[in-house]
Amino acid sequence: xxxxxxxxxxxxxxxxxxxxxxxxxxxxxxxxxxxxxxxxxxxxxxxxxxxxxxxxxxxxxxxxxxxxxxxxxxxxxxxxxxxxxxxxxxxxxxxxxxxxxxxxxxxxxxxxxxxxxxxxxxxxxxxxxxxxxxxxxxxxxxxxxxxxxxxxxxxxxxxxxxxxxxxxxxxxxxxxxxxxxxxxxxxxxxxxxxxxxxxxxxxxxxxxxxxxxxxxxxxxxxxxxxxxxxxxxxxxxxxxxxxxxxxxxxxxxxxxxxxxxxxxxxxxxxxxxxxxxxxxxxxxxxxxxxxxxxxxxxxxxxxxxxxxxxxxxxxxxxxxxxxxxxxxxxxxxxxxxxxxxxxxxxxxxxxxxxxxxxxxxxxxxxxxxxxxxxxxxxxxxxxxxxxxxxxxxxxxxxxxxxxxxxxxxxxxxxxxxxxxxxxxxxxxxxxxxx
Amino acid sequence: xxxxxxxxxxxxxxxxxxxxxxxxxxxxxxxxxxxxxxxxxxxxxxxxxxxxxxxxxxxxxxxxxxxxxxxxxxxxxxxxxxxxxxxxxxxxxxxxxxxxxxxxxxxxxxxxxxxxxxxxxxxxxxxxxxxxxxxxxxxxxxxxxxxxxxxxxxxxxxxxxxxxxxxxxxxxxxxxxxxxxxxxxxxxxxxxxxxxxxxxxxxxxxxxxxxxxxxxxxxxxxxxxxxxxxxxxxxxxxxxxxxxxxxxxxxxxxxxxxxxxxxxxxxxxxxxxxxxxxxxxxxxxxxxxxxxxxxxxxxxxxxxxxxxxxxxxxxxxxxxxxxxxxxxxxxxxxxxxxxxxxxxxxxxxxxxxxxxxxxxxxxxxxxxxxxxxxxxxxxxxxxxxxxxxxxxxxxxxxxxxxxxxxxxxxxxxxxxxxxxxxxxxxxxxxxxxx
Numbered sequence: 001x002x003x004x005x006x007x008x009x010x011x012x013x014x015x016x017x018x019x020x021x022x023x024x025x026x027x028x029x030x031x032x033x034x035x036x037x038x039x040x041x042x043x044x045x046x047x048x049x050x051x052x053x054x055x056x057x058x059x060x061x062x063x064x065x066x067x068x069x070x071x072x073x074x075x076x077x078x079x080x081x082x083x084x085x086x087x088x089x090x091x092x093x094x095x096x097x098x099x100x101x102x103x104x105x106x107x108x109x110x111x112x113x114x115x116x117x118x119x120x121x122x123x124x125x126x127x128x129x130x131x132x133x134x135x136x137x138x139x140x141x142x143x144x145x146x147x148x149x150x151x152x153x154x155x156x157x158x159x160x161x162x163x164x165x166x167x168x169x170x171x172x173x174x175x176x177x178x179x180x181x182x183x184x185x186x187x188x189x190x191x192x193x194x195x196x197x198x199x200x201x202x203x204x205x206x207x208x209x210x211x212x213x214x215x216x217x218x219x220x221x222x223x224x225x226x227x228x229x230x231x232x233x234x235x236x237x238x239x240x241x242x243x244x245x246x247x248x249x250x251x252x253x254x255x256x257x258x259x260x261x262x263x264x265x266x267x268x269x270x271x272x273x274x275x276x277x278x279x280x281x282x283x284x285x286x287x288x289x290x291x292x293x294x295x296x297x298x299x300x301x302x303x304x305x306x307x308x309x310x311x312x313x314x315x316x317x318x319x320x321x322x323x324x325x326x327x328x329x330x331x332x333x334x335x336x337x338x339x340x341x342x343x344x345x346x347x348x349x350x351x352x353x354x355x356x357x358x359x360x361x362x363x364x365x366x367x368x369x370x371x372x373x374x375x376x377x378x379x380x381x382x383x384x385x386x387x388x389x390x391x392x393x394x395x396x397x398x399x400x401x402x403x404x405x406x407x408x409x410x411x412x413x414x415x416x417x418x419x420x421x422x423x424x425x426x427x428x429x430x431x432x433x434x
Numbered sequence: 435x436x437x438x439x440x441x442x443x444x445x446x447x448x449x450x451x452x453x454x455x456x457x458x459x460x461x462x463x464x465x466x467x468x469x470x471x472x473x474x475x476x477x478x479x480x481x482x483x484x485x486x487x488x489x490x491x492x493x494x495x496x497x498x499x500x501x502x503x504x505x506x507x508x509x510x511x512x513x514x515x516x517x518x519x520x521x522x523x524x525x526x527x528x529x530x531x532x533x534x535x536x537x538x539x540x541x542x543x544x545x546x547x548x549x550x551x552x553x554x555x556x557x558x559x560x561x562x563x564x565x566x567x568x569x570x571x572x573x574x575x576x577x578x579x580x581x582x583x584x585x586x587x588x589x590x591x592x593x594x595x596x597x598x599x600x601x602x603x604x605x606x607x608x609x610x611x612x613x614x615x616x617x618x619x620x621x622x623x624x625x626x627x628x629x630x631x632x633x634x635x636x637x638x639x640x641x642x643x644x645x646x647x648x649x650x651x652x653x654x655x656x657x658x659x660x661x662x663x664x665x666x667x668x669x670x671x672x673x674x675x676x677x678x679x680x681x682x683x684x685x686x687x688x689x690x691x692x693x694x695x696x697x698x699x700x701x702x703x704x705x706x707x708x709x710x711x712x713x714x715x716x717x718x719x720x721x722x723x724x725x726x727x728x729x730x731x732x733x734x735x736x737x738x739x740x741x742x743x744x745x746x747x748x749x750x751x752x753x754x755x756x757x758x759x760x761x762x763x764x765x766x767x768x769x770x771x772x773x774x775x776x777x778x779x780x781x782x783x784x785x786x787x788x789x790x791x792x793x794x795x796x797x798x799x800x801x802x803x804x805x806x807x808x809x810x811x812x813x814x815x816x817x818x819x820x821x822x823x824x825x826x827x828x829x830x831x832x833x834x835x836x837x838x839x840x841x842x843x844x845x846x847x848x849x850x851x852x853x854x855x856x857x858x859x860x861x862x863x864x865x866x867x868x
Contacts, residue, residue: 027532057533058503062543065499069492098461099491105686105714105737108542109496153713156690156722252539256590279587280539281742283717284749288590303539308715315718 002047002079002128007071007117008038011064012415013057013425014356014388022056022354022387023197025223026251031057032356032388033425035064035113036415037120041079049124050414053116053327054355059109060425066113069100074117083125086148090333093118094150107305111330118331119361123411133332133411134364138178138371142167145372149337157311163340170375177371185402186366187377188384189217189247191354193236196221203232207239214400217245217381219275223253226262233269242270249275252303256285260292273297273321280304287318299323302352306330310338314345321379325352326361332411335365336373343374354385359396360412363403391419436481436513436562441505441551442472445498446849447491447859448790448822456490456788456821457631459657460685465491466790466822467859469498469547470849471554475513483558484848487550487761488789493543494859500547503534508551517559520582524767527552528584541739545764552765553795557845567766567845568798572612572805576601579806583771591745597774604809611805619836620800621811622818623651623681625788627670630655637666641673648834651679651815653709657687660696667703676704683709686737690719694726707731707755714738721752733757736786740764744772748779755813759786760795766845769799770807777808788819793830794846797837825853 016022017029033056039049053063073093074082082089093114095101104110126133137145142164151160193206203220210218218240222229229248236246248271254262259277266274274296278285280303290298301323304310313319322342329335342349349369351362366382374380382403389395392415394408406412423430450456451463467490473483487497507527508516516523527548529535538544560567571579576598585594627640637654644652652674656663663682670680682705688696693711700708708730712719714737724732735757738744747753756776763769776783783803785796800816808814816837823829826849828842840846857864 026529027536030533030536055533056536058531059500059534059537059544062496062500062503062537066493066496066543069496095460097492099464099489100493102461102464102490103493103496103543103546104541107538107715107739108544109500109537110493110542112537153689153716153719155692156719255587258589279742281541281740282587282746284746285587285590285742305541306715308713308719312716312718 003042004039004074004077004079005042006040007067007075008040009064009067009071010036010420011060011425012036012420012423013060013431014423015430016387017057023195024221024249024251025196025253027056028197033057033060034356035060035067035116036420037067037116039074039120039124041124047124047128049120049127051116051118051120051123051331051411052357052413053112054358055112056355062109063112063116066109067116070110070113070117073097074121079121079124079128082121086333087150090118090330091150091152094330106308106330111305112327114330115327118333119327119411119413122332123413127410130409132364132406132409134367134371134406137368138174142171145336148333150333151337153308154311154337154341157315158337158341158344162344166340166343167372170372173375174371177375181367181371182405185399185404186363186370186382187380188382188398188401188403189219189245190215190401191219191383191385193218194220194232196224200231200235204235204239207236211240216401217247219247219249219383221251222248222262222266223250226265229266230269233266237269245272246270247272247275250277252276252279254278256282256288259289263293263296267296271296273299275299275323276302281309283309283312283316283318286313287316290318290320297321299350301325303328307334307337307341311341314341314347319347322347322349323352324349326358326365332365339365339369339373348376348379349374350381351383353383354387356388357392357413359384359389360392363396363406364411366403367405391415437476438473438508438511438513439476440474441501441509442474443498443501443505444470444854445494445859446470446854446857447494447865448857449864450821451491457629458655458683458685459630459687461490462631467491467494468790469494469501469550470854471501471550473508473554473558475558481558481562483554483561485550485552485554485557485765485845486791486847487546488792489546490789496543497546497550500543501550504544504547504551507531508555513558513562516555520767521584524552524764525584525586528764540742540764545739546761548764549761552767553761553845553847556766557847561844564843566798566840566843568801568805568840571802572608576605579770582767584767585771587742588745588771588775591749592771592775592778596778600774600777601806604806607809608805611809615801615805616839619833619838620797620804620816621814622816622832622835622837623653623679624649625653625817625819627652628654628666630658634665634669638669638673641670645674650835651681653681653683653817655685656682656696656700657684660699663700664703667700671703679706680704681706681709684711686710686713688712690716690722693723697727697730701730705730707733709733709757710736715743717743717746717750717752720747721750724752724754731755733784735759736762738762741768741771741775745775748775748781753781756781756783757786758783760792760799766799773799773803773807782810782813783808784815785817787817788821790822791826791847793818793823794826794828797830797840798845800837801839825849
């Protein structure tokens with residue numbers, strides 16, 4: 001038996017606002033940050049599990065506080081007792097303390113904290129099984145997977161029986177899809193050239209570099225001045241041509257009618273999708289935008305806080321692409337529910353990534369989705385941003401615009417001790433230099 | 435000019451779980467709590483503003499932390515600069531720091547903290563004008579009121595022009611409705627007899643007491659064991675008869691299909707509404723329940739976190755009663771937007787109350803709604819719970835089942851110093867006694 005003896009949480013921040021990496025219309029100057037959880041155990045080999053929630057700087061201290069408040073629910077528990085009944089554990093963590101639940105429920109700081117803890121459990125479990133998380137999942141039977149899930153509030157869209165049926169349909173072919181994934185990797189797109197805070201020259205230079213690296217899908221930020229949005233779209237199309245794919249991301253800057261009007265102008269640059277055109281809570285707004293825009297796909301999800309919201313985005317036919325976030329949803333258990341609902345409704349999942357650690361997380365999710373849930377790469381493309389990977393013990397590996405399959409045990413989210421100590425806020429060395 | 439020199443925040447908790455006051459199916463043992471904000475000013479008479487966010491115990495520390503993170507956005511600012519352009523101020527507080535916004539946006543701990551601060555500003559403003567908040571609002575012109583609002587993300591349902599038109603239509607008649615309100619008060623209902631943790635005998639005794647006090651509308655908690663729910667409904671109907679009104683509240687315990695099945699059984703007790711039948715995020719779920727139940731009204735809102743969610747509940751025709759919460763929405767500015775949308779869609783607003791301080795808040799909201807927004811009492815009834823009022827300097831006053839008009843300046847939310855010191859967590863005397 002493996003007892004979780006203690007939970008440690010650290011406030012880790014990277015001063016990315018100094019270079020405007022990651023700038024967009026809503027988030028002008030983010031400092032990519034992590035609420036970083038370490039689960040210590042009583043094993044003789046010092047097994048630990050790590051998980052993180054991503055924030056963009058200030059506010060990380062609120063998530064740290066929320067993790068501290070939740071910690072008592074897992075300290076002293078046995079890993080095997082948790083993993084043998086993961087669905088019940090997840091319900092316990094999200095609803096077992098109704099006083100804590102009140103501050104959400106299942107949204108905001110308390111749910112971000114839940115994500116960090118739940119993902120740390122998965123990291124611990126996978127490391128104890130000596131498997132990467134995607135492989136741990138792929139090797140489970142449909143029954144074992146469904147046993148990890150809490151279907152509360154989604155049974156009108158997906159019952160446990162339907163989830164089982166979806167997974168069983170993909171049991172045959174798993175081995176060949178796993179082999180194909182190991183050989184070819186998972187297709188990705190880059191946002192590196194498209195940040196709003198970058199100059200025209202920088203956009204052009206970065207686009208050329210990305211082309212040279214083999215990228216075929218490019219995302220740009222919009223939602224600032226419309227003329228400038230058009231100007232950068234023009235530059236990107238000049239550089240990437242019209243056979244490659246351009247996506248646009250408004251980061252919630254617009255009201256519903258505004259989104260429709262602006263995208264009608266930006267339509268001339270033939271975007272595959274408009275991402276976060278309006279409030280992430282506006283299910284019916286996204287549905288209206290999708291219906292009225294017609295040929296431009298609607299994508300959202302990085303701020304979609306739980307399975308109930310995704311259920312409705314799917315029921316309302318509001319999205320063409322489901323961009324779930326590995327650390328905004330309440331960890332991998334809730335992510336799997338969304339993968340299953342998306343498969344049922346026939347919507348491709350293209351997880352949100354970037355930030356710090358999100359690329360490391362989502363490769364496991366998309367590979368599992370391909371091998372065991374949707375069985376398809378149609379319309380799937382995984383976000384990639386080339387930031388901050390050097391801080392991870394097992395960083396993502398990209399070749400020719402594709403994520404290579406991670407083979408190290410765990411959820412790829414463990415950071416180097418020296419990265420942690422250097423970026424701990426506010427006392428780390430990175431925050432003392434200006 | 436009045437400068438806000440400093441924000442203080444206190445973690446105030448009442449050990450209500452010891453008597454199961456406030457118990458329901460989701461929240462078995464709440465300790466009613468407040469994240470209590472005091473805005474200090476540089477005025478010679480020591481003017482302060484107070485606001486609180488309500489939680490049910492653990493987790494209050496997360497909201498306190500969030501208030502501390504937001505404090506820098508108002509410390510050092512002038513009250514007059516804020517109140518002369520309240521809409522811009524509200525946008526500044528909710529979106530001015532995009533790093534903090536990320537942890538919501540506009541939901542969870544960061545939005546609960548926003549409510550406490552925004553309401554403290556309104557308390558300060560009203561006190562500086564020597565008016566109760568409802569009267570401050572009623573005396574504003576439609577233009578001044580609309581200037582207090584941020585319409586971001588709701589213009590597809592309510593434009594500033596439409597808001598102006600709604601308010602202008604009710605300008606005539608304001609004086610007579612104000613007079614009527616002062617004479618008669620605002621109709622209320624009681625939940626005091628209906629808590630889930632109470633024994634059958636206690637329910638019967640409390641129902642008789644409430645009848646003797648003149649109550650005509652009674653709410654019971656459901657969502658536990660269905661037979662026990664029926665049993666308590668039976669007792670309540672025996673006591674109150676069939677001419678008085680019974681409402682039911684499931685506190686989010688059911689999935690959509692479950693809510694419909696259970697309410698078809700509870701329909702024999704002729705409930706006016708079923709409150710929180712399922713997840714508060716499930717707009718389409720509430721719409722389905724409403725459509726399939728037919729004659730039983732659907733009510734929700736105490737966990738509805740922002741105006742975008744209420745907009746959709748109205749657009750989807752998902753609710754018969756809008757139960758906004760004064761401290762879950764981002765303070766009074768956002769509450770007013772919801773009042774206006776509800777007026778446009780013709781849905782009565784029956785605010786959530788109880789807890790600690792919520793009755794004190796909502797009397798201002800409903801009286802303003804009646805006098806200046808909806809102009810109607812049809813279908814309106816304000817929640818009342820007889821808990822913890824003794825801790826407030828100007829507690830609500832109930833006569834014959836009606837809220838009497840508060841006349842003291844401010845938002846009625848200032849607590850006695852000795853109540854604060856006794857209940858500050860964890861060091862107050864109330865937490866040292868067991």
